[in-house]
Amino acid sequence: xxxxxxxxxxxxxxxxxxxxATGTSESDSQSTDVVFRWATxxxxxxxxxxxxxxxPVLSFLNNIYExxxxxxxxMDIEPSLATSWEPLSDGDGWRFFLREGVTFHNGDAFTADDxxxxxxxGTSETSDVTSWFAPVTDVVVVDDFTVxxxxxxxxxxxxxxxANWMIMSRSWAEENASTAPATDQENFATRNANGTGPFVxxxxxxxxxxxxxxxTAWWDDLEHNLSEAIYTPIENQSTALSAxxxxxxxxxxxxxxxxxxxxEAAPGFTVLxxxxxxxxxxxxxxxxxxxxxxxxxxxxxxxxxxxxxxxxYQAINVDDIINVVMRGQAEPASQLLPAGLSGYSIVNDDxxxxxxxxxxxxxxxxxxxxxxxxxLMCPNDRYLNDEAVCRAVTSMLADVGLQAExxxxxVRNYWGELREDAYDMYLLGWSPGTFDxxxxxxxxxxxxxxxARLGSWNYGGYxxxxxxxxxxxxxxxxxxxxxxxxxxxxAAIIQDDVVYVPMYTQPLIWAMADSVDLVQRPDNFFxxxxxxxx
Amino acid sequence: xxxxxxxxxxxxxxxxxxxxxxxxxxxxxxxxxVMQMTGVETPPEQQQAIREQLGLTDxxxxxxxxxxxxxxxxxxxxxxxxxxxxxxxxxxxxPATGELGLVAMAISLLVGIPAGxxxxxxxxxxxxxxxxxxTLVGVSLPTFVTGIVLIFLFxxxxxxLPTFGRGQTVSIGWWTSxxxxxGGWRSLILPALSLALYQLTLTMRLVRAQMMEVLRxxxxxxxxxxxxxxxxxxxxxxxxxxxIPVMTVIGLQFGGIIAFSIVTESVFQWPGLGLLLLRSIxxxxxxxxxxxxxxxxxxxxxxxxxxxxxYAVVDPRVRIRSGE
Numbered sequence: 018x019x020x021x022x023x024x025x026x027x028x029x030x031x032x033x034x035x036x037x038a039t040g041t042s043e044s045d046s047q048s049t050d051v052v053f054r055w056a057t058x059x060x061x062x063x064x065x066x067x068x069x070x071x072x073p074v075l076s077f078l079n080n081i082y083e084x085x086x087x088x089x090x091x092m093d094i095e096p097s098l099a100t101s102w103e104p105l106s107d108g109d110g111w112r113f114f115l116r117e118g119v120t121f122h123n124g125d126a127f128t129a130d131d132x133x134x135x136x137x138x139g140t141s142e143t144s145d146v147t148s149w150f151a152p153v154t155d156v157v158v159v160d161d162f163t164v165x166x167x168x169x170x171x172x173x174x175x176x177x178x179x180a181n182w183m184i185m186s187r188s189w190a191e192e193n194a195s196t197a198p199a200t201d202q203e204n205f206a207t208r209n210a211n212g213t214g215p216f217v218x219x220x221x222x223x224x225x226x227x228x229x230x231x232x233t234a235w236w237d238d239l240e241h242n243l244s245e246a247i248y249t250p251i252e253n254q255s256t257a258l259s260a261x262x263x264x265x266x267x268x269x270x271x272x273x274x275x276x277x278x279x280x281e282a283a284p285g286f287t288v289l290x291x292x293x294x295x296x297x298x299x300x301x302x303x304x305x306x307x308x309x310x311x312x313x314x315x316x317x318x319x320x321x322x323x324x325x326x327x328x329x330y331q332a333i334n335v336d337d338i339i340n341v342v343m344r345g346q347a348e349p350a351s352q353l354l355p356a357g358l359s360g361y362s363i364v365n366d367d368x369x370x371x372x373x374x375x376x377x378x379x380x381x382x383x384x385x386x387x388x389x390x391x392x393l394m395c396p397n398d399r400y401l402n403d404e405a406v407c408r409a410v411t412s413m414l415a416d417v418g419l420q421a422e423x424x425x426x427x428v429r430n431y432w433g434e435l436r437e438d439a440y441d442m443y444l445l446g447w448s449p450g451t452f453d454x455x456x457x458x459x460x461x462x463x464x465x466x467x468x469a470r471l472g473s474w475n476y477g478g479y480x481x482x483x484x485x486x487x488x489x490x491x492x493x494x495x496x497x498x499x500x501x502x503x504x505x506x507x508a509a510i511i512q513d514d515v516v517y518v519p520m521y522t523q524p525l526i527w528a529m530a531d532s533v534d535l536v537q538r539p540d541n542f543f544x545x546x547x548x549x550x551x
Numbered sequence: 552x553x554x555x556x557x558x559x560x561x562x563x564x565x566x567x568x569x570x571x572x573x574x575x576x577x578x579x580x581x582x583x584x585v586m587q588m589t590g591v592e593t594p595p596e597q598q599q600a601i602r603e604q605l606g607l608t609d610x611x612x613x614x615x616x617x618x619x620x621x622x623x624x625x626x627x628x629x630x631x632x633x634x635x636x637x638x639x640x641x642x643x644x645x646p647a648t649g650e651l652g653l654v655a656m657a658i659s660l661l662v663g664i665p666a667g668x669x670x671x672x673x674x675x676x677x678x679x680x681x682x683x684x685x686t687l688v689g690v691s692l693p694t695f696v697t698g699i700v701l702i703f704l705f706x707x708x709x710x711x712l713p714t715f716g717r718g719q720t721v722s723i724g725w726w727t728s729x730x731x732x733x734g735g736w737r738s739l740i741l742p743a744l745s746l747a748l749y750q751l752t753l754t755m756r757l758v759r760a761q762m763m764e765v766l767r768x769x770x771x772x773x774x775x776x777x778x779x780x781x782x783x784x785x786x787x788x789x790x791x792x793x794x795i796p797v798m799t800v801i802g803l804q805f806g807g808i809i810a811f812s813i814v815t816e817s818v819f820q821w822p823g824l825g826l827l828l829l830r831s832i833x834x835x836x837x838x839x840x841x842x843x844x845x846x847x848x849x850x851x852x853x854x855x856x857x858x859x860x861x862y863a864v865v866d867p868r869v870r871i872r873s874g875e
Binding site: 201250430450470 | 580581583586587589590592593594596597604629632633634635636702706707710714715817826830833834
């Protein structure tokens with residue numbers, strides 16, 4: 018008797034959770050509304066467009082705020098809040114003609130004063146986007162719909178460099194005491210937004226969920242069919258994939274390379290693969306006088322010899338890395354930016370071939386016929402399969418006698434290690450923020466100079482007088498052919514000196530339901546204005 | 552009794568200070584928060600200015616005393632990453648973890664105690680043997696594996712239950728509840744089951760062992776010999792006696808559930824304290840990490856104290872021994 022009751026109790030308790038769940042499969046969504054849900058791994062930490070110059074924030078806020086210019090599907094600059102622009106005839110800089118009749122989400126009219134305010138806000142002490150305005154000397158409101166932006170020298174690229182400079186309403190910021198990005202504690206603009214863009218922030222729960230609804234008063238033609246967009250950060254990638262496959266999420270970015278086949282095999286889902294604008298490369302300590310992690314070389318740094326750097330280059334079989342580690346989803350890279358971007362040097366398109374024999378010969382010439390040992394530093398959570406790539410590199414280098422001792426760090430420790438020169442060779446990925454060849458030269462190649470804000474990511478301290486001389490010229494050269502010739506010259510120097518070993522352009526892997534139609538931009542920005550759910 | 556509580560509470564202050572000190576000492580190896588707060592184009596001197604402004608360049612002792620001083624004044628600081636007040640972040644995450652923990656606890660007790668009795672009373676029976684076998688699986692599978700298997704089965708293949716997040720919630724003051732929301736409990740089932748599985752096996756095996764021991768004692772044999780109905784002997788006399796040690800362990804385990812539901816919360820993207828901690832570690836959000844650890848320290852101290860007090864309430868011998 019008791020035994021029976023207890024058995025039944027146990028059984029009931031065991032199945033209670035699952036059995037009762039069957040009754041609730043009715044959906045809680047309305048029928049006609051098109052709700053789009055998407056997930057990425059990193060929640061944008063702020064809704065303030067001038068507080069953090071990081072991709073998760075800028076990508077998200079580009080749906081809410083707008084700049085004077087914007088990028089289209091092909092990444093080309095096109096009019097946004099400015100309808101046209103021209104170089105100033107008297108003096109250096111640009112004149113922008115603004116779009117009339119645009120209102121912010123709260124109803125405020127958009128005028129030239131808001132542009133001036135957004136410049137002041139973007140250059141304020143607590144702004145993280147000041148680097149965009151380095152060449153700017155002044156912003157002058159000519160009339161309500163004309164603004165002059167003065168620069169210290171001719172700046173042909175300026176309109177291209179401000180696509181992420183988002184315009185905020187002066188009156189809204191002043192009313193809500195948010196005239197500068199928050200420092201210690203959040204201000205109103207940290208969790209609220211008031212842009213002119215295609216979507217309005219309707220609710221925000223940091224780290225949990227953020228909802229957007231279309232801006233019914235948007236100035237441009239609608240290309241999407243959404244009535245609501247819901248963003249959820251899902252940090253665990255297998256959870257995100259399950260959420261996609263169970264139909265709770267319409268799009269997941271990124272999908273781990275090893276799960277691509279699984280998504281493609283599932284009916285009703287597609288993988289959208291493309292190339293990101295990020296080149297993965299190996300860097301050297303050009304300034305280091307000795308190796309820190311070698312067991313057999315003391316007192317010298319063999320990597321200061323260009324033959325040794327070229328030996329490293331030719332010992333790495335990039336095609337194998339792409340096919341095996343990156344599952345065929347990446348493209349070989351010969352320069353510090355991917356082919357096709359503005360300023361890419363076509364004459365320097367060829368990579369040095371994979372050639373272990375040449376590599377050994379170069380090492381012999383340099384005085385290391387049996388190679389040597391050194392430390393390779395890599396991040397393990399920053400780039401796609403970064404640690405696996407470094408392991409592959411390590412074994413390829415071992416084939417020519419270079420014994421790399423691999424150390425990996427999470428990205429939160431990695432940059433600090435590089436800054437303290439705790440490496441002999443390191444892995445770096447770079448995506449040019451302006452999508453122009455000048456960007457990696459300025460950050461990765463020019464001689465580090467804090468005051469001039471040059472070479473801030475040139476950890477190895479590479480220095481070449483000719484590069485430093487050419488950089489200001491390519492920044493201000495107005496004639497495209499002359500400018501390209503200057504860039505070609507720098508690209509050739511970088512290749513001949515093997516300043517870095519560019520390996521491949523990293524892929525973008527998004528997975529989504531078949532019913533979703535959208536545009537995948539190479540900068541990995543997710544633009545809701547092109548999303549259609551059928 | 553009052554003196555005892557007071558003494559325990561004063562001890563707990565030192566426990567929490569020690570926790571805070573250890574945590575602070577470790578944070579220096581957690582990474583550089585400023586690189587996480589700024590973009591790639593931020594010039595190094597601006598980063599250095601932020602570092603100085605946040606007081607990260609101060610000596611360790613100065614940082615620690617400032618932190619303790621602010622805590623004492625009730626100032627929990629602001630997140631480096633989101634700039635939200637840390638107290639508010641913890642308050643927002645607490646209901647999610649609290650409900651998850653309570654439901655997991657309830658499942659483990661409601662299933663674990665009857666199952667433990669069953670396996671003790673009929674150790675050779677088929678039902679007992681299969682339950683024991685199942686618990687072996689439960690105790691040996693890591694939580695993230697059971698979580699992923701549950702998600703895959705009930706979320707992806709069968710499509711019965713949500714795979715992530717809290718779904719529907721209602722707010723009662725600052726507390727957000729799944730249980731009281733229409734349909735909200737559906738989101739709770741999988742994470743709670745996944746979290747409960749280990750507790751359940753533990754409870755069941757403890758109850759079983761205790762029960763078997765109690766059943767061998769004289770007063771049970773005597774009661775049975777006198778012809779007291781079996782169910783009455785088991786439920787009225789054997790069960791309460793076997794529950795005393797179980798209660799201690801379960802109480803301590805509850806602290807563990809709250810503090811360390813990290814894996815479950817990560818697998819189910821459950822927006823509770825565990826996820827908050829993981830995120831703050833990922834972005835080196837020192838203020839959140841430090842306040843979290845101190846808070847968990849406080850929680851453990853309170854639960855330990857409550858268990859000790861309950862023990863005295865339930866077991867008369869403890870009261871008599873302490874002379875009250």
